[in-house]
Each structure stands twice: as structure tokens, then as C-alpha cells.
Amino acid sequence: MDTESARPEVTGFYDKPTGAIQYVVADRATMRCAIIDPILDFDEKSGATATKSADAVLDFVGKQGLEVEWILDTHPHADHFSAAQYLRQKTGAPTAIGAKVTDVQRLWKVIYNWPEFPADGSQWDRLFAEHEVFSVGGIPVKVLFSPGHTLASITYVIGDAAFIHDTLFMPDSGTARTDFPGGSAARLWRSIEEILALPDETRLFVGHDYQAGGREPMWESSVAEQRARNIHVSACRTEADFVQLREARDRTLPMPRLILHALQVNMNGGRLPEPEANGRRYLKFPLDGL
Numbered sequence: 001m002d003t004e005s006a007r008p009e010v011t012g013f014y015d016k017p018t019g020a021i022q023y024v025v026a027d028r029a030t031m032r033c034a035i036i037d038p039i040l041d042f043d044e045k046s047g048a049t050a051t052k053s054a055d056a057v058l059d060f061v062g063k064q065g066l067e068v069e070w071i072l073d074t075h076p077h078a079d080h081f082s083a084a085q086y087l088r089q090k091t092g093a094p095t096a097i098g099a100k101v102t103d104v105q106r107l108w109k110v111i112y113n114w115p116e117f118p119a120d121g122s123q124w125d126r127l128f129a130e131h132e133v134f135s136v137g138g139i140p141v142k143v144l145f146s147p148g149h150t151l152a153s154i155t156y157v158i159g160d161a162a163f164i165h166d167t168l169f170m171p172d173s174g175t176a177r178t179d180f181p182g183g184s185a186a187r188l189w190r191s192i193e194e195i196l197a198l199p200d201e202t203r204l205f206v207g208h209d210y211q212a213g214g215r216e217p218m219w220e221s222s223v224a225e226q227r228a229r230n231i232h233v234s235a236c237r238t239e240a241d242f243v244q245l246r247e248a249r250d251r252t253l254p255m256p257r258l259i260l261h262a263l264q265v266n267m268n269g270g271r272l273p274e275p276e277a278n279g280r281r282y283l284k285f286p287l288d289g290l
Contacts, residue, residue, distance in 0.1 A: 006159035008139050010205060011060065014217045015039050015053055018080040018258075019208045021219045022057060025158055026066055027137025033061060034070040034136045035093075036156065036163050037207060038083035040270065044261060047283075049272065054083035058090060068093040069136055073124075073266075074165035074207060075153040076104050078180060078259040082270035084124075094125035095269060098145065098154035101127065105267050107151070107182050111289055112264055123269030128154065146195065148188025149176040155195060162198060165207040167191050171225055172212045174232035179250040180259070181290075185243040192233060200224035260285035 009026045018039070026033040035057055041050040061068060068091040071084050075098070084095045105119035121127045128134070128143040135141055136158055144155040149166045156163045166176035167188065175192065178185040195204070202223045209217045226233060236242040256262075261283055265272060273281045 006139055008136065008159050008161055010161055010203070010220075012205065012219045013039075013053065013057055013060075014209070014219070015080065016217075017041075019210045019217075020077070020080050021205070021207060021209065021217075022053065022083075023163065023205060024057060024060060024064075024066070025136060025161065025163075026064070027139045030137030031066055032069040032137035033066040034072050034141075034156075034158070035061075035068060035087060036072045037074055037077070037165070038071065038087050038270075040081035040083035040086060040265075042081045042258070042261065044258060049081070051083065051086055054086055054090075058087070070134075071095045072156060072163075073097045073270075074156070074163060075150045076101060076108075076263060076266035078150075078262055078266075079208075079256040080258065081262055081272075082266045084270035086270065088125075096126035096128060097121075097124050097269075098143065098152050099127040099129050100145065100147065100152040100154075101267070103151040104182060108263050108267050111181065111286060112284060113286070114264075114284075117268075123267075123271065144191075144194055146191035148178055148184050148186075148191045150180060151182035153191070155191075157198065157202075160199075160201065161203045161205060162195065163205045163207075164195055167195060168204065168221075168226055168230060168233075169206050170209055170212070170218050170221055171229035172215075172231060173210060174230060174249075175246065177250050177253055178246055179253070185246040185250075186239060188246065189236075189239045189242045196223055196227050196233070198223050200227075255290055260289070 023036040039053040109117040130145040139159045142157040146155045
């Protein structure tokens with residue numbers, strides 16, 4: 001495969017309320033695409049849900065004449081609801097996530113006291129194994145397991161582009177926190193090393209950007225840039241250095257405001273709770289659970 005055909009067209013959609021980015025990754029040769037980490041809008045103050053963010057992606061896909069081949073999540077998110085199920089209903093495309101999502105499900109079903117929840121990954125159409133290969137159009141995709149931020153985090157390497165979720169942020173913002181249930185700074189360091197072993201010119205697309213110093217949102221860097229300039233990576237010579245830095249930083253951070261709302265939806269493949277007898281849906285979360 002020549003270099004040009006292995007270079008997907010990447011369009012990011014920045015969600016200011018959560019700092020998250022959802023992506024359309026297209027192979028122009030076949031006009032097929034994947035949607036990565038789609039967002040279902042949620043306002044915790046009113047309990048309102050909406051599909052404005054996901055519909056903007058669908059509108060773009062339609063105007064570009066693209067066919068959605070995959071709906072991909074990198075991990076069960078802690079700060080926004082996944083729109084994977086909504087987009088599956090709209091497009092018919094299969095949903096997928098890493099196979100280790102079952103570890104997250106088993107952990108969080110206990111936290112939610114949800115014994116009947118099927119922690120088997122059946123909420124997605126496909127569970128990817130480590131180093132599994134598939135394709136978006138004619139462009140090969142390799143799956144890397146990238147735990148540390150969560151037990152289930154994966155990286156999609158699509159041609160010359162890697163979607164690294166919350167492992168690394170932009171170089172001026174460092175790396176992802178590791179203090180969620182199942183997180184590990186040591187595992188995150190090893191995941192970062194695997195990502196930074198990709199070719200220097202590999203484009204890296206992050207899952208969030210919090211606009212360090214008030215700058216405009218950014219979401220693309222490269223392996224070479226991250227290795228040279230990431231404020232956490234460049235400050236650490238060893239895994240032990242990184243673990244000390246990351247754990248000290250994590251101790252200063254509050255929990256994400258939507259973590260208890262979002263995980264029960266996202267561990268269920270982006271499905272909202274079923275309506276109760278009165279026709280309304282209800283979220284459940286533990287008091288003093290974290």
C-alpha cells in the first residue's frame with residue numbers, strides 16, 4: 001500500500017462542555033469512514049439528553065458522501081455519554097471497543113450494585129483483541145492495548161494516524177490521570193512507551209483538550225513532538241519517575257463531574273437506562289462510592 005492511500009482524512013469535532021473530541025476518519029479512495037468516540041449530549045443540571053453533537057457528525061458524513069463502516073470507542077468514558085448506540089441506530093454500522101471492556105464492566109457493576117448486568121461485552125458488535133487488525137475502507141487498522149487511564153483503553157492505529165484517547169494529551173498538557181478505579185500510572189507509562197515507539201511522523205489524535213493557558217483547542221500532534229515536548233514524558237527518565245509525578249498530580253484532581261452519570265451508560269455501549277413504568281429513564285449512582 002502506498003503512503004498516500006494509508007493516510008486517512010481526519011476531521012475532529014471539539015465539544016467545549018467536556019473538552020472531548022469526536023472524530024470522522026475517512027478513506028477517500030473508498031468513501032468509507034469510521035466515527036471514533038462519538039458524544040451524546042447530557043446536561044446534568046436538568047437531566048436533559050440531546051443528539052446535537054452526534055447529529056453534527058452525521059451531517060458532515062452525509063455532506064461528504066461517506067459511508068459509515070465502524071462506530072468505535074477507545075474506552076468507556078468518564079466525562080461524557082457515548083453516542084455509539086444512537087449512531088448505530090442511525091447508520092446500521094457496527095459498534096466496537098477493546099475486549100478488556102469486560103474488566104471495566106465487572107468492576108463497575110459492583111460499584112453500581114448491578115448484579116444482573118451482563119459483564120460480557122455483548123453490548124458491542126465487536127470486541128477487539130490486542131494487536132487485532134481490521135480496516136476502514138482500504139486502510140489497515142491495528143489495535144494496541146493502552147491501559148493505565150482505564151483497564152480497557154485501546155489505541156487505533158489507522159494508516160499513519162493513531163487515536164490515543166486519554167493516554168497522552170497535547171504536549172503542553174501532559175498525560176492522562178490514573179486514579180480512576182482500575183487505573184495505574186505504571187501501566188500508563190508502558191502504554192505511552194508503545195505509542196511513542198511508532199514512527200516519528202505518525203499523527204497522534206488525542207481524546208480531550210483542556211485549552212492549556214487559554215489557547216484555542218488542539219488535538220493533533222506527532223510521535224516526535226510528543227517525545228520531545230510532552231511536559232510529563234520529557235520530565236521523566238524512568239517509569240518510577242513518571243509514577244511519582246503522575247500519582248502526585250492525580251492527588252490534586254477532583255473526580256470528573258459526570259463520572260458516576262456516564263459510566264453506567266458507557267459500560268452499556270452508550271445505551272440509556274430502560275424507561276420505568278412511568279415512561280421516564282433514571283440514572284443510579286452510589287453515594288460515597290468513590
